[in-house]
Amino acid sequence: MSSWPSDLVPAGSTGWESKAIAWLLDRCPSEFRTYELFKTQPVALGYVAQFQLEHQVEAIRDAYRNARTTTDLQPEVLTELLTTLEHEGARLALELVQATAVIEALITAKTN
Numbered sequence: 001m002s003s004w005p006s007d008l009v010p011a012g013s014t015g016w017e018s019k020a021i022a023w024l025l026d027r028c029p030s031e032f033r034t035y036e037l038f039k040t041q042p043v044a045l046g047y048v049a050q051f052q053l054e055h056q057v058e059a060i061r062d063a064y065r066n067a068r069t070t071t072d073l074q075p076e077v078l079t080e081l082l083t084t085l086e087h088e089g090a091r092l093a094l095e096l097v098q099a100t101a102v103i104e105a106l107i108t109a110k111t112n
Contacts, residue, residue, distance in 0.1 A: 003101040011105035017042060020102050024049040027095055043110055046103035053096040060089040 008023045009016050021042050025033055028049050032038050038045040064085040067078060 003097045005098040020106060028052050042106045046106055050099055053099055057092045057096055060085055
Protein backbone atom coordinates (compact mmCIF):
# COMPACT_ATOMS: atom_id res chain seq x y z
CA MET A 1 0.00 0.00 0.00
CA SER A 2 1.89 3.09 -1.21
CA SER A 3 -0.12 5.50 0.93
CA TRP A 4 0.56 3.52 4.11
CA PRO A 5 2.62 5.51 6.65
CA SER A 6 6.27 4.48 6.64
CA ASP A 7 6.42 4.85 10.43
CA LEU A 8 3.57 2.40 11.06
CA VAL A 9 3.77 -1.39 10.93
CA PRO A 10 1.72 -2.94 8.12
CA ALA A 11 -1.94 -3.74 8.65
CA GLY A 12 -2.35 -7.29 9.82
CA SER A 13 0.95 -7.37 11.71
CA THR A 14 0.84 -8.45 15.32
CA GLY A 15 -0.45 -5.55 17.42
CA TRP A 16 -0.93 -3.28 14.42
CA GLU A 17 -4.33 -1.97 15.56
CA SER A 18 -2.98 -0.56 18.83
CA LYS A 19 -0.09 1.00 16.91
CA ALA A 20 -2.55 2.44 14.38
CA ILE A 21 -4.56 3.98 17.24
CA ALA A 22 -1.40 5.57 18.63
CA TRP A 23 -0.46 6.81 15.15
CA LEU A 24 -3.88 8.42 14.67
CA LEU A 25 -3.80 9.93 18.17
CA ASP A 26 -0.45 11.53 17.29
CA ARG A 27 -2.27 13.43 14.56
CA CYS A 28 -4.95 14.77 16.89
CA PRO A 29 -4.98 17.27 19.74
CA SER A 30 -3.29 15.79 22.81
CA GLU A 31 -6.55 15.94 24.77
CA PHE A 32 -7.92 13.14 22.58
CA ARG A 33 -5.76 10.71 24.56
CA THR A 34 -7.94 11.36 27.62
CA TYR A 35 -11.08 9.94 26.00
CA GLU A 36 -11.55 6.21 26.44
CA LEU A 37 -13.73 6.10 23.31
CA PHE A 38 -10.78 6.93 21.07
CA LYS A 39 -8.65 4.20 22.62
CA THR A 40 -11.29 1.48 22.32
CA GLN A 41 -13.08 2.46 19.12
CA PRO A 42 -10.45 3.01 16.44
CA VAL A 43 -12.99 3.63 13.67
CA ALA A 44 -14.52 6.47 15.71
CA LEU A 45 -11.03 7.86 16.29
CA GLY A 46 -10.34 7.56 12.57
CA TYR A 47 -13.46 9.52 11.73
CA VAL A 48 -12.46 12.41 13.98
CA ALA A 49 -8.75 12.26 13.03
CA GLN A 50 -9.61 12.49 9.35
CA PHE A 51 -11.90 15.43 10.04
CA GLN A 52 -9.13 17.12 12.07
CA LEU A 53 -6.58 16.68 9.30
CA GLU A 54 -8.97 17.94 6.62
CA HIS A 55 -9.52 21.11 8.60
CA GLN A 56 -5.82 21.57 9.29
CA VAL A 57 -5.08 21.33 5.57
CA GLU A 58 -7.80 23.91 4.86
CA ALA A 59 -6.49 26.22 7.61
CA ILE A 60 -2.99 26.15 6.10
CA ARG A 61 -4.44 26.86 2.65
CA ASP A 62 -6.42 29.80 4.05
CA ALA A 63 -3.34 31.17 5.79
CA TYR A 64 -1.35 30.89 2.57
CA ARG A 65 -4.07 32.55 0.48
CA ASN A 66 -4.42 35.44 2.88
CA ALA A 67 -0.85 36.00 4.07
CA ARG A 68 -0.03 38.70 1.52
CA THR A 69 -3.11 40.77 2.29
CA THR A 70 -3.66 40.25 5.99
CA THR A 71 -0.13 40.45 7.39
CA ASP A 72 2.22 43.37 7.62
CA LEU A 73 5.40 41.35 7.33
CA GLN A 74 8.66 42.37 5.77
CA PRO A 75 9.05 40.81 2.30
CA GLU A 76 11.72 38.32 3.38
CA VAL A 77 9.63 37.21 6.37
CA LEU A 78 6.55 36.86 4.16
CA THR A 79 8.55 34.72 1.72
CA GLU A 80 9.73 32.51 4.57
CA LEU A 81 6.18 32.25 5.92
CA LEU A 82 4.80 31.20 2.53
CA THR A 83 7.55 28.61 2.11
CA THR A 84 6.83 27.25 5.58
CA LEU A 85 3.09 27.10 4.86
CA GLU A 86 3.75 25.26 1.58
CA HIS A 87 5.87 22.69 3.41
CA GLU A 88 3.36 22.25 6.23
CA GLY A 89 0.47 22.03 3.78
CA ALA A 90 2.21 19.27 1.83
CA ARG A 91 3.03 17.40 5.05
CA LEU A 92 -0.55 17.60 6.29
CA ALA A 93 -1.99 16.61 2.91
CA LEU A 94 0.23 13.50 2.93
CA GLU A 95 -0.82 12.69 6.50
CA LEU A 96 -4.46 12.96 5.41
CA VAL A 97 -3.88 10.42 2.62
CA GLN A 98 -2.02 8.16 5.05
CA ALA A 99 -4.72 8.49 7.71
CA THR A 100 -7.34 7.53 5.14
CA ALA A 101 -5.39 4.34 4.38
CA VAL A 102 -5.09 3.53 8.09
CA ILE A 103 -8.80 4.15 8.67
CA GLU A 104 -9.77 1.96 5.72
CA ALA A 105 -7.60 -0.85 7.14
CA LEU A 106 -9.19 -0.44 10.58
CA ILE A 107 -12.68 -0.57 9.05
CA THR A 108 -11.74 -3.70 7.10
CA ALA A 109 -10.35 -5.33 10.25
CA LYS A 110 -13.58 -4.59 12.14
CA THR A 111 -15.76 -6.12 9.43
CA ASN A 112 -13.70 -9.30 9.11
